[in-house]
Amino acid sequence: MIRVEKLRFGYDGGDDVLQLEEFVLEPQDNVLIVGPSGCGKTTLLHLIAGLLLPTHGSVVVDGEDLSSLSPAVRDRFRGRHIGIVLQQFHLLPTLTAMQNLLVAQSIAGLPVDRPAARVMLEALAVDDRADAYPHQLSVGQQQRVAIARALVNHPKLLLADEPTSNLDDASCAAVADLLLRTTENRAISLVIATHDSRLKSKISRQLELPRRVAETAA
Amino acid sequence: MNLLQLAWSYLRARPLGTLLNVLLLALGVGTIGFVLIVNDQIGESLNRDAKGIDLVVGAKGSAMQLMLAGIFHLDVPTGNISLKDAQELAKNPLIRRVIPLSIADSFRGFWIIGTTPDYIDLYHGVLASGRVWNDKMQAVLGATVAAHTGLGMGAQFVGSHGLAEGGPVHGDSIYTVVGILKPTGTVLDRLVLVNTESVWYVHEGKITDPEEEKVIEEERQVTVLLVQYATPLAAVSLPRKINSETNMQAAAPAYEAARLFRMIGVGADVIRAFGGVVLATAALSLFIALYHALNERAYDIAVLRTLGARPVSIAMMLMLEALMLAILGGALGLLLAHGLAAILAWWMVQQESIPIDAWTFSAKELWLLVPSLLAATFAALLPSWRAAHANISATLARRA
Numbered sequence: 001m002i003r004v005e006k007l008r009f010g011y012d013g014g015d016d017v018l019q020l021e022e023f024v025l026e027p028q029d030n031v032l033i034v035g036p037s038g039c040g041k042t043t044l045l046h047l048i049a050g051l052l053l054p055t056h057g058s059v060v061v062d063g064e065d066l067s068s069l070s071p072a073v074r075d076r077f078r079g080r081h082i083g084i085v086l087q088q089f090h091l092l093p094t095l096t097a098m099q100n101l102l103v104a105q106s107i108a109g110l111p112v113d114r115p116a117a118r119v120m121l122e123a124l125a126v127d128d129r130a131d132a133y134p135h136q137l138s139v140g141q142q143q144r145v146a147i148a149r150a151l152v153n154h155p156k157l158l159l160a161d162e163p164t165s166n167l168d169d170a171s172c173a174a175v176a177d178l179l180l181r182t183t184e185n186r187a188i189s190l191v192i193a194t195h196d197s198r199l200k201s202k203i204s205r206q207l208e209l210p211r212r213v214a215e216t217a218a
Numbered sequence: 219m220n221l222l223q224l225a226w227s228y229l230r231a232r233p234l235g236t237l238l239n240v241l242l243l244a245l246g247v248g249t250i251g252f253v254l255i256v257n258d259q260i261g262e263s264l265n266r267d268a269k270g271i272d273l274v275v276g277a278k279g280s281a282m283q284l285m286l287a288g289i290f291h292l293d294v295p296t297g298n299i300s301l302k303d304a305q306e307l308a309k310n311p312l313i314r315r316v317i318p319l320s321i322a323d324s325f326r327g328f329w330i331i332g333t334t335p336d337y338i339d340l341y342h343g344v345l346a347s348g349r350v351w352n353d354k355m356q357a358v359l360g361a362t363v364a365a366h367t368g369l370g371m372g373a374q375f376v377g378s379h380g381l382a383e384g385g386p387v388h389g390d391s392i393y394t395v396v397g398i399l400k401p402t403g404t405v406l407d408r409l410v411l412v413n414t415e416s417v418w419y420v421h422e423g424k425i426t427d428p429e430e431e432k433v434i435e436e437e438r439q440v441t442v443l444l445v446q447y448a449t450p451l452a453a454v455s456l457p458r459k460i461n462s463e464t465n466m467q468a469a470a471p472a473y474e475a476a477r478l479f480r481m482i483g484v485g486a487d488v489i490r491a492f493g494g495v496v497l498a499t500a501a502l503s504l505f506i507a508l509y510h511a512l513n514e515r516a517y518d519i520a521v522l523r524t525l526g527a528r529p530v531s532i533a534m535m536l537m538l539e540a541l542m543l544a545i546l547g548g549a550l551g552l553l554l555a556h557g558l559a560a561i562l563a564w565w566m567v568q569q570e571s572i573p574i575d576a577w578t579f580s581a582k583e584l585w586l587l588v589p590s591l592l593a594a595t596f597a598a599l600l601p602s603w604r605a606a607h608a609n610i611s612a613t614l615a616r617r618a
Contacts, residue, residue: 016374019227028271032397042615043611043615044612044615046614046615049524051523051524051610051611051614052611070527070528071529075526075528075529076526076528077525077526078524078526079525079526080526084524084525086521086524086614090452090517090518090521092224092227092518092521092522093231094224094227094228094230094231095219095224095227095520099219099223099227102219103219103224103522103525104525105219106219106220106221107522107525107526107531108525108526109526112219112220149525161614
């Protein structure tokens, strides 16, 4: 599903932010990207999502070398094949829960499929809040809608950036279980970038990033 | 849930800001549109009134006054000319037709015009009821006069000297209404028409002595002659000939009307410029709103990008927001322009001045959406460009 080789990344063409010789994730496998703060976890996640491009080396997702795609194709590829859950589970505030899912379909260039979106909301048990705006939803409901939005286009890969960092133990476990259960059911690979040690008991495979190169040198 | 709906959702989310920008755009478009409508309507109205009249001939004085009094009946005449001179002029082979107008009295603010049935034909006047006069002291009312005064067929009235109401009344000379015209949309609607002899009769009184009658007939006058040329060539020589060789003055309506419009045009330009300033203000306000939205929505924009939105789609979203405001503001502005024109029209009717049809929509008004759309496009250019080129990864990481 993911193949990373001789990866170097730094801003302005450098390689000081992230170096990763090799990393492979098989389909349906899950992995936790861990490491100290500032080691480049989020950067790696953005590289896998194609939001950033490596300075050297390659990131191949589902057989596509992201660097070789044109920007427009890369954006579309991300919209259709990669689901992303952000730290704050950020929903678009001017749209209802349902519309947040529909906009994900539309932006990925897929037909707007209201029944499919409803099925996804049902799967995450928030279909009764479909017409509520984000500010009318509890934090837990917002998380569920955000996950539903990430999954609505049936991606093969779900990326989550610090999904549990601000949550208490019970919520943390709930969100982790939710992510694992929904991806497992759909045969989706799950990649979580986190410094939250509570997740280590949930996902056995871990990719430990070293302390940032530049900082080590300093 | 396409880009249009997404952009609309952001407009709905901040109703006050949206309203402010729509109103500013509407005010700019409305002001410019108002000038356009009024200019057009007045121009059309004056053109209808002056149509078919090649030359106005009257007493010496201001050519502009002669035209305003002789054609549009918006001013007092420059004086009178002798009937003999007028008859002499009518014999000129360059002239096809002469319509004499005798202007002296009014009835409730409407001019009483002594003339011939040719004057009604000139404006294609059609009788709604009754007939044209066949003797003196018989009057045909224009449609507006009939409506305003409430006079019907067979009603009797007296004229007063000059235009002001309450002027000296010709109490012993009573007119009888014998005909009422259908509306023509021309100055004819606002006139009381009688034959030329009636005007003479009112001012001369009854003459019994044949000697006296002869003297008076020698001195008879008319006020204005409306002249139609027999050939376009007449325009070259006739006005100059009249102005230099007779006691009369000739004014070409085409030339005088153009001069009049140039004078009104300065005022119109000032109002139009004001509209332009308001529109520029609207563009600035829109720019600030969109620029502000960039910071407010940086994370939203980043999320859209993670969902697969291309930079051009993000730019399009902001542009669509601006364009929707432009269309709303433009449409409201057009309505405002017609509303203002309606107020002016109402006022002008009170003044018994030129009628304006405020609610006629013409296709060329759609051009008024162009400045609105341009202002919006201009305001959205930089914000759109910045939104498209925002560093998504950095925005997402900042929040983390």
